[in-house]
Amino acid sequence: MIKAVIFDLDGVLVTTDELHFKAWSSLAEELGIKGFTKSDNARQRGVSRMASLEILLEKTDRQFTDEEKEELAERKNEMYIRSISKLSKSDLLPEAVEFIDYIKSKGIKTAIGSASKNTPLILKKTEISDKFDAISCGLDTVRAKPEPDVFLIAAKKLGIAPECCAVIEDSDAGIRAAKSGGMYAIAVGAAEHNPEADVSVASIESLYKAITLLA
Numbered sequence: 001m002i003k004a005v006i007f008d009l010d011g012v013l014v015t016t017d018e019l020h021f022k023a024w025s026s027l028a029e030e031l032g033i034k035g036f037t038k039s040d041n042a043r044q045r046g047v048s049r050m051a052s053l054e055i056l057l058e059k060t061d062r063q064f065t066d067e068e069k070e071e072l073a074e075r076k077n078e079m080y081i082r083s084i085s086k087l088s089k090s091d092l093l094p095e096a097v098e099f100i101d102y103i104k105s106k107g108i109k110t111a112i113g114s115a116s117k118n119t120p121l122i123l124k125k126t127e128i129s130d131k132f133d134a135i136s137c138g139l140d141t142v143r144a145k146p147e148p149d150v151f152l153i154a155a156k157k158l159g160i161a162p163e164c165c166a167v168i169e170d171s172d173a174g175i176r177a178a179k180s181g182g183m184y185a186i187a188v189g190a191a192e193h194n195p196e197a198d199v200s201v202a203s204i205e206s207l208y209k210a211i212t213l214l215a
Contacts, residue, residue, distance in 0.1 A: 001164060002108060002164060002165070002166045002184065002211065003108060003109060003160045003164040003165070004108060004109040004110070004111060004133075004155065004158050004160045004164065004165045004166070005103050005108055005109075005110055005111070005165070005166050005167075005168060005211070006110075006111045006112070006113040006136075006151055006154045006155070006165055006166070006167045006168070006178075006183070007100075007110065007111070007112055007113065007132075007167075007168050008046065008112075008113060008114055008167070008168060008169045008170060008171065008174050009112055009114035009116060009119055009122060009123075009137075010045070010046075010114065010116060010122075010170075011045060011046075011170035011171065011189055011190060012093070012096075012168050012169065012170050012188060012189070012204070013092060013093060013096045013100075013126075013128070013204075014087070014091055014092050014093060014096070014122060014126055015091075015093060016080075016084060016087075016122070017041065017042075017045070019080060019083040019084060020041060020044065020052075020080060021038060021041040022079075022083065023076050023077075023079040023080040023083065024036060024041060024044070024052070024056055024076060026076075026079055027056065027072065027075060027076045027079070028056060028059070030075075031060065031062070031072075032060075033056065033057075033059045033060045034059065035059050036056060036059055040055055040056070040058075040059075042190065043055050045170070045171040045173070045190065046115060046145045046169070046170075046171025046172070046173040046174045046177075047115060047144055047145060047171075047173050048115055048138065048144030048145075049073050049076075049077065049117065049138070050069065050070075050073055051144060052073075053069055053072055053073045053076070057069075077117075077118070080118070081118065081121070084118060084121060084122060084125060085121075085125070087122060087125040087126055088125060088126065088127075089126050089127045089128075091125075091126060092126050092128070093203075093204055094203075094204065094205065095203075095204045095205045096128075096204060097128065097131070099204055099207055099208065100128070100131045100132075101131075102208065103211065104131075106211075108211075109133045109134075109158050109160060110131060110132050110133055111132055111133060111134040111135065111136065111154040111155075111157065111158055112132050112134075112135045112136065112137065112154070113136050113137075113150045113151045113153075113154040113167065114136075114137045114138070114150065115137070115138050115144045115145055115150060116137055116138055117137060117138035117139050119135060119137035119138070119139070120135070120137070120139075123135070133157075133158055134154050134157035134158045135154075135157075136150050136151070136153040136154035136157060137150065138150070140153050141153060144173075145171065145173040145174050145176070145177040146172075146173040146174075146176035146177045146180065147177060147180070148177045148178070148180040148181030148182075148183075149177075150177070151165070151167055151177055151178055151181045151183060152181050155181075155183070162181050162182040162183050163182050163183065165183045165184070166183065166184040166185075166186055166211070167181075167183050167184065167185050167186065168186045168188055168207065169185065169186070169187060169188070169191055170187070170188050170189040170190045170191050171190065171191055172191055172194055174191070175187055175191055175194045175196050175197050176196060179196050184198045184199070185197045185198050185199075186198065186199045186200075186201065186207070186210050186211075187199070187200040187201070188200075188201050188202070188203065188204060188206075188207065189202070189203065
């Protein structure tokens with residue numbers, strides 16, 4: 001029986017893919033890196049900031065020290081933070097708030113499990129911080145998806161066993177993380193056709209039935 005739903009943030013409740021793409025593209029231009037595409041940006045979905053940087057650096061033969069990489073990742077993040085500072089509740093995906101409220105009305109606990117260290121800021125800007133019983137993000141763990149840590153931390157904060165948690169994810173890395181953590185995995189959006197998922201839906205509007213099937 002499902003007692004908690006753990007939501008990924010980007011791509012599930014709010015989409016910031018375009019903002020990430022613009023920030024990474026700006027960094028690529030600064031470094032003289034060509035050929036960074038939206039397909040590359042899609043590979044960055046759900047993984048850590050440093051892992052995302054490595055995807056960008058695949059496009060160049062230049063070598064960077066660990067310290068330089070940290071500086072590059074921070075530079076990108078500064079550009080990204082400037083853009084998300086303009087986010088508002090209107091940037092939430094359709095039915096996001098309604099579905100969260102539906103989950104809570106059924107007595108099911110809710111949490112965020114996101115790789116992003118900017119999770120608290122995004123939740124504040126979109127005015128949904130108070131919708132969740134627990135928040136687990138990149139500030140809580142150094143091991144990003146596909147490692148299950150961020151979801152296991154969310155379950156621990158909720159006080160609910162992993163096998164009683166369902167994770168809603170739009171990334172393949174997130175689906176692997178959920179399954180690795182012993183949780184139900186619901187794939188939505190970009191991860192809809194992931195074969196590892198227990199349930200797959202096209203959009204958040206279809207999640208009502210998915211939760212009913214697992215509850």
